Amino acid sequence: MKAPTLLSVLLLAACAATPPENLVGTWQVQEADTAALPPQVKLELRADGRFITSGGCNNLVGQYRTSSGRLTFSDAASTLMACLDEQLTDTDARLGAAVGQARTYRISGTQMEWLDGNGKTVLKAQKTAP
Template identity: 30%
Template sequence: MAKTALATALLGLAACTTPVENTANNDKGQAQMAANLQTHVWTLTQVEGGAKPLPAAASKVQLNFVDGQGLLVKGLCNSMRGHYTAQGQALEIGRLASTMMACSDEQLMAAERQVGILLPQAQTWQLQDKAAAPELEIGFADGQRWRLQGLVKPETLYGTPERVFLEIAPQPQACSHPLMPNAQCLQVRSVTYDAQGLKKSAGEWENFYGAIEGFEHRPGVRNIVRLKRFTNPHPPADASRYVYVLDMVVETSIEK
């Protein structure tokens, strides 16, 4: 029997400031730093110090600051969201809300719990320009320090996305691909929902030739995902003009 878990999406709060000598320049500096913070997704690359070391399973944690006020935490089993305030280099993050999906990976679940406890203990932040990519540093109450590397968001590159829902079958199938001999393609079909959030219809199954950023398919697991679909005005040769980014896993079940 399939075991199903539903996830809900919320958005939290995020902003940033940097101290400068006068009020006018301070306001300008705050706006510029906030813009820089929001144009990138921040992936954890290094952890230093702290009373309790962060588990290796937390190595893919990502922080995404949105709308000048929202913080979204991904890279674990569930996504988390929380409110924060910042004054100068001081950072305060409130209690995090989490989706309620269960994972079979106990180490990942343990890492998620620790991250959920640690982030509200954040005290300082600093944004630095690096030659390769910008770097965000967050300091915590127990002395732990996170370094996170910034990657430009698709929204920055391609603009506002469409929102689409796809059901992804448990098993990929052989498919013809001009650049990949013996290719295996995900099997997907579009899904629509009514105003009450109830499933309305599903399309025909078809091969999916592209990639979904942030999504990792596991054989034997069926998913319904909500995606951001961006249009690339200059796609590479033999590539789709669409760029897909995982927004949320709506439903998942293990097929036996």
């Protein structure tokens, strides 16, 4: 039996890392850490495994992976704009905390929830675009 080539191993890994189709898209974040967020707050989960948030004072970007209902974020970075609007600063903090706490997710129709390691909902969102 031949040993798998590096290319075939990389291709298999890439296929396994593809996020589920119903997760990919733009989501309006309705709630983070049980607090309602302004309607302009968006979360984009891209098919290439990258994410970006918008609608607060700063944007948060990074990588995400899913596997068997698990949700893992890495390489997160934020822009560092000064913001005098406390609501937008609070929105940024809540989104950052949700990314840091998310361990699993569940989707029902166009609704998504992220849950922490204890099963507590840390973010709720509704899909607005595929």
